[in-house]
Amino acid sequence: MKHPAFLFIPAGILLSHPALAEEKGLPQMDTSTFASQLFWLFVCFTALYLLMSRFSLPRVAETLEKRLAQKEDTLKQAGQWNDEAAKTKTEYEKSLVKAQKTAAAAAAAAERSMSGKISEEQARFADNSRKRLAAAEQNIAKAKAEALHSLSDIAADIAAEMVQKIADVQINKADAKKAVTTAMREG
Amino acid sequence: MQSPLEQFVIKPIFPLHLGQYDISFTQSSLWMVVAVVLTTLLMTLSVRGRALVPGRWQNIAEMLYEVVFGLTREYLHEEGRKYFPFVFSLFMIVLMGNLLGLIPYSFTYTSHIIVTGALALFVFGMATLVGIWKHKLHFFSLFLPSGLPMLMIPLIIPIEIISYLSRPLSLSVRLCANMMMGHTMLKLIAAFCASLVFLSVGLKLVGIIPFVVNTALMGLELLIAFIQAYVFAILTCIYLRDAIELH
Numbered sequence: 001m002k003h004p005a006f007l008f009i010p011a012g013i014l015l016s017h018p019a020l021a022e023e024k025g026l027p028q029m030d031t032s033t034f035a036s037q038l039f040w041l042f043v044c045f046t047a048l049y050l051l052m053s054r055f056s057l058p059r060v061a062e063t064l065e066k067r068l069a070q071k072e073d074t075l076k077q078a079g080q081w082n083d084e085a086a087k088t089k090t091e092y093e094k095s096l097v098k099a100q101k102t103a104a105a106a107a108a109a110a111e112r113s114m115s116g117k118i119s120e121e122q123a124r125f126a127d128n129s130r131k132r133l134a135a136a137e138q139n140i141a142k143a144k145a146e147a148l149h150s151l152s153d154i155a156a157d158i159a160a161e162m163v164q165k166i167a168d169v170q171i172n173k174a175d176a177k178k179a180v181t182t183a184m185r186e187g
Numbered sequence: 188m189q190s191p192l193e194q195f196v197i198k199p200i201f202p203l204h205l206g207q208y209d210i211s212f213t214q215s216s217l218w219m220v221v222a223v224v225l226t227t228l229l230m231t232l233s234v235r236g237r238a239l240v241p242g243r244w245q246n247i248a249e250m251l252y253e254v255v256f257g258l259t260r261e262y263l264h265e266e267g268r269k270y271f272p273f274v275f276s277l278f279m280i281v282l283m284g285n286l287l288g289l290i291p292y293s294f295t296y297t298s299h300i301i302v303t304g305a306l307a308l309f310v311f312g313m314a315t316l317v318g319i320w321k322h323k324l325h326f327f328s329l330f331l332p333s334g335l336p337m338l339m340i341p342l343i344i345p346i347e348i349i350s351y352l353s354r355p356l357s358l359s360v361r362l363c364a365n366m367m368m369g370h371t372m373l374k375l376i377a378a379f380c381a382s383l384v385f386l387s388v389g390l391k392l393v394g395i396i397p398f399v400v401n402t403a404l405m406g407l408e409l410l411i412a413f414i415q416a417y418v419f420a421i422l423t424c425i426y427l428r429d430a431i432e433l434h
Contacts, residue, residue, distance in 0.1 A: 027195040028363070033215075034301045035208040037197070040216035041302050048223045048280055053272030056230035060252045063237045063245070070239055 155180045191374040195298055195367065214294045215302075222283030222296075230279075251279070255420055262424035266431055270424075273313075277306065278420040285366060285412030289373075289405065297415075298366035300359060307359035310423045318430030329433055358422055365415050369408045376401045 027033075156177035163169055163176070199211035230251075233244035241249055255275045259267030281297055288295025296302050318326040330347040331340070376397045383394035 027192060027197065028298070028300050028367070030197070032209065033197040033213070035205075036199075036203075036210045036213055037215055037296070037299060037301050038305055039205070039208070039210040040212070040219050041296075041305055044216075044219040044223045045276065045280055045306075048226060049273060049276040051223070051227045052230065052276045052279070056227060056234075057252070057272055057275060059234050059237070060230060060248055063234045063241075064249060064252070066237060067239055 152177060152180050152184060155184070191371045191378065194294070194370060194374055197294075197299075215296045215299065218284070218287055218294045218296055219280070222280055222287060225287075226279045226283055251275075251282075254278075254417070258420055258424050262421075262428045263431065267424075270427055274420055274423055277310070277423055278416050281306070281362065281419045282413065282416035285416055286409070288366065288370060289408055289412065295366050295370055298363055298370060300363045303359035303363040304355070306419075307355040307362075310358065310426060311355035314423075314426040314430040317427065318433070321431060322433060326430070326433070329429065354422075354426060358419065362415050362419055365411055369404075369411055373401060373404055373408060376404065 156173060156179075159180055160171055160173060160176040163171055197213045197215050199213050200217060202209070202211045204210065229244065230248050233242075233248040236242075236245070238245055252275070255278050256267075256271060259271045259274050261267075263270055281303075284295060284297035284302075287293055288298065315326075318329065322328075330344050330351065332343065332347070335343055380394050380397040380401060383390045383397070
């Protein structure tokens with residue numbers, strides 16, 4: 001297409017066709033038709049130019065502009081909705097974080113009050129058991145003292161009887177007990 | 188056998204005279220009028236509804252509009268708006284001429300050098316006038332590429348002038364030669380096909396081969412019809428750009 005001249009080679013071959021030899025040659029070269037062709041081309045092209053520039057093209061342009069405006073409107077609307085969605089998402093995330101914080105605080109408070117109660121209970125239990133232990137120890141000490149007391153009585157009786165049997169000396173019970181207690185303390 | 192160039196002969200429909208000139212309404216004129224009417228109908232009726240979602244015809248009209256509008260904007264930028272209706276009319280009259288010519292028994296007015304030559308000369312003249320009007324004498328610097336050694340100037344200037352002046356020639360010959368050769372070829376092969384069918388009974392089936400070839404050629408010619416109109420529009424834009432911007 002860059003060298004239209006080469007297209008004339010087949011044209012030349014065609015022109016050498018014997019059927020054409022009798023004719024005038026290329027119909028394109030018939031100058032008697034030029035005036036008519038130029039005249040009608042001028043009329044038609046002028047008409048087409050006027051119709052297009054005044055009538056048709058503005059209508060097409062209007063349609064295209066309308067569509068473009070509609071497209072931009074739609075895109076703007078979509079952008080707005082997108083922004084709104086993003087805002088809602090941020091708000092949601094904010095409230096989520098807030099709720100998480102509240103929940104964590106409530107959990108911590110519950111744990112604190114729980115552990116307070118637990119330690120209170122533990123303290124009471126410990127106190128209670130200490131008291132009971134102390135009472136039991138007192139009882140044991142009392143029983144032990146009683147037992148020891150009765151043991152010294154028995155020892156005094158045995159000592160008094162031993163003295164009577166061995167030395168045949170009558171000693172009274174109180175003296176015997178005194179002596180036993182002293183001995184036990186020293187022993 | 189009828190000459191395959193017979194189809195290019197201009198036949199008057201009704202004679203008309205303007206002074207000494209014969210301006211008869213011929214079949215060439217008829218197809219020009221058909222082209223104008225069809226273009227106007229296509230570009231007007233199809234966008235009548237101004238539909239947001241275009242239908243078939245509106246889509247075609249918008250595509251043609253946008254193809255040419257894109258060209259003028261690409262080459263002429265903002266200046267292109269002014270020239271757009273002109274380039275569009277040029278594109279449509281060439282495209283319609285090329286396409287309508289493919290209808291059997293119709294006539295291809297773009298296969299005549301006088302028509303394409305007139306259009307090309309008009310474009311050339313317009314571009315030159317625009318250039319001179321815009322840049323006054325400075326326009327002639329178009330023939331003197333900048334940064335040229337002194338020695339080359341006497342050599343380059345004639346070359347540039349010849350290349351500038353040959354623009355309308357190449358523009359018009361390209362279009363008319365393409366149209367003429369395409370149609371001649373179609374006609375030749377069609378005639379061959381017909382002669383096989385009608386002249387020799389035994390070769391009826393062989394006629395299928397040129398028939399298939401011609402069908403393929405028809406598709407090619409449709410493409411060429413569009414490409415040539417597009418090339419015409421592009422070159423118009425380029426010549427106008429050279430005139431507007433120099434280079």
